[in-house]
Each structure stands twice: as structure tokens, then as C-alpha cells.
Amino acid sequence: MTSDINPHASLDDSADADVVHEDRLWRDKGWTCRVIKNEDDDGWAVEMTQDGEAEPALVGPWTMGRDKKNPKPLDVSAFNTLVKTASEVLRRHEQQLHATLHKQVWVDTANDRISVTLDIVPDEDDPHAMLAAESADGEPLARIRVTPAFKLNARSAAQWIESEYAKPSGS
Incomplete structure (x- = not known):
């Protein structure tokens, strides 16, 4: 009789169920990275959307692959860089919003x-x-x-x- 229990499975596997690492789609660390066809030209674009948000925080050009037709596949290094960049965009937006909604002056x-x-x-x-x-x-x-x-x-x-x-x- 064989066992269906995986001795290598961790208790965190349920949290990893939403993790996707594909050539044009990565979902990890609270972000979804999607390589999409650039509607403005023949190239490709990448969009970064934070989990729970309807709109991407970052959209930018994406590199063509070696065949000059298809996009370069996503990888861990590119994904991590895009997460860092998109997080910085959101942080700057929050700072700008705070500066718009909060003013302070000092009076002697x-x-x-x-x-x-x-x-x-x-x-x-x-x-x-x-x-x-x-x-x-x-x-x-x-x-x-x-x-x-x-x-x-x-x-x-x-x-x-x-x-x-x-x-x-x-x-």
C-alpha cells in the first residue's frame, strides 16, 4: 500500500498555492507580473499589479527575446527588480498624496x-x-x-x- 503523504511537503505549501512562475506570468510576494503585448507598437510591455488592486502600479516596456518576435521570459532577478521598482512607485505616490493632504507651518x-x-x-x-x-x-x-x-x-x-x-x- 502506498502513502499519499509527501514527506517533503511543508506546512506553508497552502500559502505557496498562489505562486506562479511562468515565462509571461509571475505571481509571488504579493505581486502579479504579467508580460503583455504592447498596444502602441510591435513590442512587449510588463505590468506589475499588487495583490488586491485592480490597476497596475507599474507598466513599462519589456525586452524582446532572441527571436526578436517573442518577449524575453520572466526570471527571478527581473521579477525582484520589478517588485522593488513598483513598490517605490507606490511609496512615492503615497508620499505625494500625504503632502497634498497634510500641511504644516510653525508660528513663533x-x-x-x-x-x-x-x-x-x-x-x-x-x-x-x-x-x-x-x-x-x-x-x-x-x-x-x-x-x-x-x-x-x-x-x-x-x-x-x-x-x-x-x-x-x-x-
Whole structure:
């Protein structure tokens, strides 16, 4: 009688079930890499899509194979480089989004140095922003809701502080 138990199988084999390593498709490390026909010319392109996302994070040209008709097959080195590049693209996008939605200025007063922040909440139904102030030692001084169009700069922050944190006009 033969046994169906594989002595070389590990407990992690179920996690490896989604791993695919083919010439034009790799799925591993939370990413799917697909070599596709480039619609703009006769060449090939590669797209990197993070698991759970509908759109690729990275699309770029892909090298032709030796026959000059088919794409070069994917390999571990190319896949790892593409994962690193696509991850960097996502990281830069997140940094840019954070910079767009979060502003901070410092205002020196007679008694303290105050940090004033504007955090925009891009909600489809209720877009708004939170204007907040805190002392140099991190003590919260004020927090109010304003329109997402509020322009935070050193002058508007100083005016808000001077008004004893009254809601700015137009907010």
C-alpha cells in the first residue's frame, strides 16, 4: 500500500498555492507580473499589479527575446527588480498624496512656538479639513473643522492664533 503523504511537503505549501512562475506570468510576494503585448507598437510591455488592486502600479516596456518576435521570459532577478521598482512607485505616490493632504507651518509667538496643521479629508460625501494647533511640547491648543479649500500658510496660521483660534471666515 502506498502513502499519499509527501514527506517533503511543508506546512506553508497552502500559502505557496498562489505562486506562479511562468515565462509571461509571475505571481509571488504579493505581486502579479504579467508580460503583455504592447498596444502602441510591435513590442512587449510588463505590468506589475499588487495583490488586491485592480490597476497596475507599474507598466513599462519589456525586452524582446532572441527571436526578436517573442518577449524575453520572466526570471527571478527581473521579477525582484520589478517588485522593488513598483513598490517605490507606490511609496512615492503615497508620499505625494500625504503632502497634498497634510500641511504644516510653525508660528513663533511671544510665549511659544506653535505648530499649525491642516489635514484634508477627501471624502466624496463630506469633504472637509481639520485645522489644528499645538505647542512646541506637543500640547493640543485648538482643533476646528474648516473647508478643504482653506489655504494654510504662515500668515493665515498667525491670524488664526491671534484670533484665539476663532473659526476663520469662509470656513
